[in-house]
Amino acid sequence: MTSLTLVRRIKARPSIVFEALTTPEGISSWWGPDSGPVLSAETDVRVGGQFRVRFRMLDGSDHESTGEYLEVVAPERLVMSWRWTTGGELDEAGNLSRIAIDLKPIDIGTELTLTHELLKSDASRITHEQGWAGAIDKLARRFSYGAADRHEQT
């Protein structure tokens, strides 16, 4: 399945992490793949509410992530749909993906688990059940760009 899971242990209580994840002020301080600025952040944190975050990357390109909150359980769980727009155009063929964030209290603060998955048909459910995660790691190593390039030359 096309899905990505990341875990972080954060020295802050879950309620603080939850606020950082959901308030425009919080989002503005961390959202984005590099240290480029967040241009605007709007959140309506309730089931069915929307979020919209615009940010600029260091290469000068503008991007927008929008979506809808699907589950809101403060300060434990947040599920939202995700769409990506680049330069005003829907990216990824307008693909919808889904992000689930779970916050678990631990001794030092919070364990955050984020899963981002491409929403798809039955195939993704099957792959999920069969434990795709391990396989993708191996394949990522095997199908390195180097190997692919070598193949194309032959």
Place this chain on the structure above:
Amino acid sequence: MVKYGASQLDRTFAALVDPTRRAILARLEQEQSASVSDLARPFVIKLPAVMKHLAVLDEAGLIVRTKEGRTVMVNLSPGPMREAMDWLSRYERFWSKSLNRLATYAESTEADARRKKR
């Protein structure tokens, strides 16, 4: 940012679910090209079953089959695999950088909250 079609990614990942198909791809990655009967040899399953797996891989665009006389040769086609990897690496980069900063922000907010309490 690169654009992707969902259905292509879908087919790619669906094709990769099966361990036999992954083994076939792994072998092709090593050998570039192999005949169908060569590919079938290490497996306990029969040739028709291997053919079915090859058809799925072909449909997903992961391999290319060409006829050389009476032999069907199979080659790896790296494009769709690369797309799937791109999707993953793009979001891995996005989230791992973002979550690092989120952690820094939340930790400093936590530290501030504790200071105020005292």
